[in-house]
Amino acid sequence: MLPHRWLAWHSLLACVLRKKALVAKYKDIVHESDRLCLGNSLLCDINSRKIYVLLHERKYGNSVCVPRISKHLEDLGETVDWSLYYSMLKSIVDTKTREFKFKFLHDIHVNNYWLSKWGIKDTDICTLCNETRDDISHMFWECQSIQKFLKEFAGFLRTNFDYVLAKEDFFLGNRNVLIFQVILICKKLIYQCNYKKESVTMIRFISSVKLCKNIEYQVAKNNNKVTKYLEKWEVLLDL
Numbered sequence: 001m002l003p004h005r006w007l008a009w010h011s012l013l014a015c016v017l018r019k020k021a022l023v024a025k026y027k028d029i030v031h032e033s034d035r036l037c038l039g040n041s042l043l044c045d046i047n048s049r050k051i052y053v054l055l056h057e058r059k060y061g062n063s064v065c066v067p068r069i070s071k072h073l074e075d076l077g078e079t080v081d082w083s084l085y086y087s088m089l090k091s092i093v094d095t096k097t098r099e100f101k102f103k104f105l106h107d108i109h110v111n112n113y114w115l116s117k118w119g120i121k122d123t124d125i126c127t128l129c130n131e132t133r134d135d136i137s138h139m140f141w142e143c144q145s146i147q148k149f150l151k152e153f154a155g156f157l158r159t160n161f162d163y164v165l166a167k168e169d170f171f172l173g174n175r176n177v178l179i180f181q182v183i184l185i186c187k188k189l190i191y192q193c194n195y196k197k198e199s200v201t202m203i204r205f206i207s208s209v210k211l212c213k214n215i216e217y218q219v220a221k222n223n224n225k226v227t228k229y230l231e232k233w234e235v236l237l238d239l
């Protein structure tokens, strides 16, 4: 921050001070050794993100919210690093897909279980197989109507990534960025097909992957990041 902007900074702090609960003191944001006086360029390190993190920690502490999807996963143990799965959300470029993943983690996608709970439907039984309750676990993993597709999808992952699909990874994600993305595409397709009452097929899945690949290529081309794109999609470039 330039010296002549000091008054503007001071006025901003004065405004914030009026809301006492939301006060973030300079000494809280910047470590003592880095605390600087007027005109020093490092003062610029104070940004809205730092203030947000500080106020958030003050209100909610450092604990990470355990997503509701954990109720549908057995044998997870107590050592799950949930912050990792939240940070993986940032790697999703497309905001709609990010929203889909966030809703998935917190089990707020619409299914018959929720519809019947909200009083919109009389029954929570799955309309595709008519066998059992249609919750998130059933819709994306257990329903008989998607078993054939899931087997083929697992085969696709085994062939291309030498990776064996597990329910935990399918529901939470995988550290490999491309596997993580491919699983997300698969889940989105299952959800869309369920909504439209269409069957999920590998042909639909492959065309969804190609569409996503093309969009990312265009974005990478516009941002001069084609090399990064090629590194990410290397395994599926010939798809």
Ligand SMILES: [Zn+2]
Pocket (backbone or CB within 6 Å): 126, 127, 128, 129, 130, 131, 132, 138, 142, 143, 144, 145
């Ligand atoms: Zn079903």
